[in-house]
Amino acid sequence: MSTSSNPLRDAQDRRLPRIAGPSGLVIFGVTGDLSRKKLMPAVYDLANRGLLPPGFSLIGFARRDWENEDFAQIVHDAVKEHARTPFREEVWQQLVQGCRFVQGDFDDDVAFETLKSTIHELDAAQGTGGNFAFYLSVPPKFFPKVVQQLKKHGLAEQKKGGSWRRAVIEKPFGHDLASAQELNRIVHEVFPPEEVFRIDHYLGKETVQNILALRFANTLFEPIWNRSYVDHVQITMAEDIGIGGRAGYYDGIGAARDVIQNHLLQLLALTAMEEPASFEADALVAEKTKVLGAVRLPKDLGKETVRGQYAHGWQGGEEVVGYLEEDGIDPASKTDTYAAIKLEIDNRRWAGVPFYLRTGKRLGRRVTEIAVVFQRAPHSPFDHTATEELGQNALVIRVQPDEGVTMRFGSKVPGTSMEVRDVSMDFAYGESFTESSPEAYERLILDVLLGDANLFPRLREVELSWQILDPIEQYWESNGKPASYPAGTWGPIEADEMLARDGRSWRRP
Ligand code: BG6
Numbered sequence: 296m297s298t299s300s301n302p303l304r305d306a307q308d309r310r311l312p313r314i315a316g317p318s319g320l321v322i323f324g325v326t327g328d329l330s331r332k333k334l335m336p337a338v339y340d341l342a343n344r345g346l347l348p349p350g351f352s353l354i355g356f357a358r359r360d361w362e363n364e365d366f367a368q369i370v371h372d373a374v375k376e377h378a379r380t381p382f383r384e385e386v387w388q389q390l391v392q393g394c395r396f397v398q399g400d401f402d403d404d405v406a407f408e409t410l411k412s413t414i415h416e417l418d419a420a421q422g423t424g425g426n427f428a429f430y431l432s433v434p435p436k437f438f439p440k441v442v443q444q445l446k447k448h449g450l451a452e453q454k455k456g457g458s459w460r461r462a463v464i465e466k467p468f469g470h471d472l473a474s475a476q477e478l479n480r481i482v483h484e485v486f487p488p489e490e491v492f493r494i495d496h497y498l499g500k501e502t503v504q505n506i507l508a509l510r511f512a513n514t515l516f517e518p519i520w521n522r523s524y525v526d527h528v529q530i531t532m533a534e535d536i537g538i539g540g541r542a543g544y545y546d547g548i549g550a551a552r553d554v555i556q557n558h559l560l561q562l563l564a565l566t567a568m569e570e571p572a573s574f575e576a577d578a579l580v581a582e583k584t585k586v587l588g589a590v591r592l593p594k595d596l597g598k599e600t601v602r603g604q605y606a607h608g609w610q611g612g613e614e615v616v617g618y619l620e621e622d623g624i625d626p627a628s629k630t631d632t633y634a635a636i637k638l639e640i641d642n643r644r645w646a647g648v649p650f651y652l653r654t655g656k657r658l659g660r661r662v663t664e665i666a667v668v669f670q671r672a673p674h675s676p677f678d679h680t681a682t683e684e685l686g687q688n689a690l691v692i693r694v695q696p697d698e699g700v701t702m703r704f705g706s707k708v709p710g711t712s713m714e715v716r717d718v719s720m721d722f723a724y725g726e727s728f729t730e731s732s733p734e735a736y737e738r739l740i741l742d743v744l745l746g747d748a749n750l751f752p753r754l755r756e757v758e759l760s761w762q763i764l765d766p767i768e769q770y771w772e773s774n775g776k777p778a779s780y781p782a783g784t785w786g787p788i789e790a791d792e793m794l795a796r797d798g799r800s801w802r803r804p
Pocket residue numbers: 534553554663
């Protein structure tokens with residue numbers, strides 16, 4: 296925790312926001328997309344909400360030949376374009392006081408010495424107290440080099456009872472189980488486990504944290520949250536965008552490694568886990584690892600998994616190229632831009648209930664949701680024609696956009712005859728709350744500065760997730776190639792057939 300805790304603040308008092316103590320953030324890969332679109336704006340939004348200390352400092356580290364002023368201009372433009380909260384000159388003026396740029400390569404010892412002296416300078420000028428988090432927003436192949444350089448130059452040293460140094464590591468954490476373990480070994484040689492924060496930005500989303508509130512703060516849902524009532528669960532993360540300028544990262548990685556290994560399996564864990572003893576990081580991770588450890592892969596990976604690749608098509612009225620025609624993509628690439636898999640969970644609560652996970656680029660629209668689909672009533676006193684239009688009851692957690700929860704059930708159509716049709720009951724964040732939700736990265740950066748690890752996956756979760764995905768990736772590697780689907784549609788027909796074999800169909804979100 297921060298060195299300066301105020302004895303007059305009661306941590307239980309909700310009127311007092313959680314404010315970071317004296318600290319700073321160093322971003323490696325500061326010229327990248329993530330930094331411009333998410334990290335720098337999130338830092339500003341935190342400052343604007345008064346959640347950063349007055350002397351908060353931001354150091355950018357990159358190869359570009361920039362002066363501090365050039366960097367400040369880049370941060371300024373990124374904030375103006377992408378911040379969630381309104382731009383206020385006085386907030387900006389305060390923030391810019393602590394902005395510094397360090398130019399160099401990751402091999403460059405001189406640059407790391409400059410980084411060190413910049414940190415000392417900021418400690419003196421801004422009162423950052425030696426507390427710095429190092430955010431590795433760089434391609435994974437550079438992770439080892441950067442952490443080793445931090446060690447070599449004495450930048451990762453924790454001072455007993457004094458200042459802290461933390462590492463924040465962007466996904467993907469490895470590309471399979473073995474590489475994740477190796478990466479972890481390297482990082483832990485430099486930073487102690489409690490100072491390593493692995494980012495899965497889905498956990499920073501309000502709607503994802505709300506899964507815990509929905510399930511464990513209410514009595515309504517938990518009694519039916521099991522195999523006696525639930526028919527199956529569908530977890531969808533659909534995007535309308537293609538790969539944009541990310542060919543270098545995406546090709547060879549694919550949809551399953553990019554988002555199923557992390558975001559979707561985390562959603563599955565939160566949906567399926569047992570109630571934790573508390574909301575402390577250890578208690579949460581214990582339940583998440585238990586349920587991830589109980590995940591069972593289908594026997595026939597050829598039938599119960601589907602991968603796809605988008606072809607040329609129309610997206611929102613615009614003609615778009617196929618994946619193989621995108622800039623920087625090998626025209627023979629077998630990388631998946633769509634993946635659907637069926638998983639089961641071997642425990643008393645979920646035995647026999649399939650969890651279908653799907654994700655894709657260039658799908659019909661951008662939507663992430665978890666749909667818990669219930670069984671049909673065991674007996675219907677209505678005649679068949681009365682319930683012809685009745686579907687299965689469902690509870691849908693709308694992660695984004697239109698954040699909220701929908702319950703779908705049957706209701707009598709007003710009139711003289713008995714006819715039951717699906718209706719829905721809706722909770723929308725926009726209608727129930729006046730404040731808009733913070734961006735995931737605001738929450739996560741603040742938590743890093745506070746040393747709060749609840750919303751960060753632990754190594755064991757990452758390992759278990761790779762253990763689930765590795766056999767699927769290996770199967771795909773040696774069997775066939777992705778099925779093609781036109782951009783702007785809902786994926787390959789093979790994915791519809793996969794569910795049809797189980798007598799089910801994908802929801803059209
Ligand atoms: C990232 C993936 O983790 O999540 C991207 O690497 C994806 O491919 C992004 O586009 C989507 O995030 P969000 O918050 O818009 O759902």
